[in-house]
Amino acid sequence: MEQNGEKYDSFRIAVPADYKEIFSHFYFAENKSNKTITKTLLPSYQTILIFNFGASAILNSKNNSHIEIERCIVLGTIRKAFDYSLPPNTKILVANFKDDAFYRFFGNSLLAKNLPVNPDELLNENCFTAMWYKLNKIVDVNQQVNYILEFCSFYIKERDKVAEQLLKFTKKNLNPIKSVASQNNQTERNIQIKQKKYFGYSAKEINRYQRFLKAIEYIGKSASKISKEDWFTIINDCGYYDQSQLINDFKYYINISPTEYLKFQQDICNPVN
Structure with missing residues (x-):
């Protein structure tokens, strides 16, 4: 993918049928340019496991603090958008846990709630650091994904x-x-209580998010401009009471208005679509 003269590759990797209850997909991105590239990740209400190769990727918070990802980190549950930066010669591979899969692997979805954490700390083992060293020696990203899938298959518990x-x-x-x-x-x-333990969120939270996601999907399918009538259609079809409620959801999840999202969506990564 060429972006403004900068070389930036990114793509999703589907998972085999046997693993569709565990992962929604994998995401790969690589910055081969000589400039740092910053993207925004939309909320997904999923927990993600990020492997970093090359220069350290950077997570940027609202209070201007920065967290460097040296090898691997867990983030969850992704409730609000955040920026991440890939310096030159950085590659990331992201595993997106689906539904209750994080609980089935680590034992409690609330362990990583809204906090970046080293996955080895969740298991009290160094298995993810060891896995990173293995992955770092594998050149092909699809083979890296296969290695992760094989590793996880031994640890996943039965669904409650x-x-x-x-x-x-x-x-x-x-x-x-x-x-x-x-x-x-x-x-x-x-x-x-069980819903929060298994999934990391309440029924009320996920219902609000799904309403917002429906609006995002509508905007994504539309042209670069949306008419006044289209906004009313979005409000009605997505279950909003009025325009102010729609705007409030966009401000809550991604800190910009719906019209601002329409302008800048090419710089926003939607992990769900």
């Missing part, structure tokens, strides 16, 4: 029954927490 019921709940006119609580003869509070 309640997590399965929450994931497969499709009755839109019913409250999933209340319904699953009734099925299991448990209180709604117990199911709420």
Whole structure:
């Protein structure tokens, strides 16, 4: 991919069918230019595992603090957008955990909530550092992905029954927490706690995010300009009460307005699409 004369390669890597419950996809990016390239990552409500090769990638927070990724780091659950920078000669490979997969691997989705953490600290082992050294010797990114998949297959636990019921709940006119609580003869509070433990977020949080995501997808499919009528369609089809609620969600998740997102979306990485 050529961007403003700068060489920047990025692409998604699909996962085999056997692993689709564990990872939504892998993402690879490499900066082969002589300038630092900065991108914005949209919220995904997923936990991600980042492997860094070459010069250290940099995570940029709102308070202007910077975190360097030397080898590997876990971020989760990604609730708000953040900027990341790739200096020259930097490569990153990102594994995107799906649904309850982080819990099935590490035992608690809240362990990495909103904080960058070394994955070895979550397991009290140096297995991820050891894996980084192995990956760093593999040239082909697809072979790197295969190595990660093979490694993870030995550690993934079976999905909990309640997590399965929450994931497969499709009755839109019913409250999933209340319904699953009734099925299991448990209180709604117990199911709420379990949802946060398995997935890292509440039902209310994910419903709001999915509404925002629907708006993002609509904008992504549209041309560079959206008419006044289109904005009303987005508000109605995505379940917003009015324009101010739409704007509030954009400010909350990515700190820019919907019209600003329309202008700058080419510089924003959407991990979901």
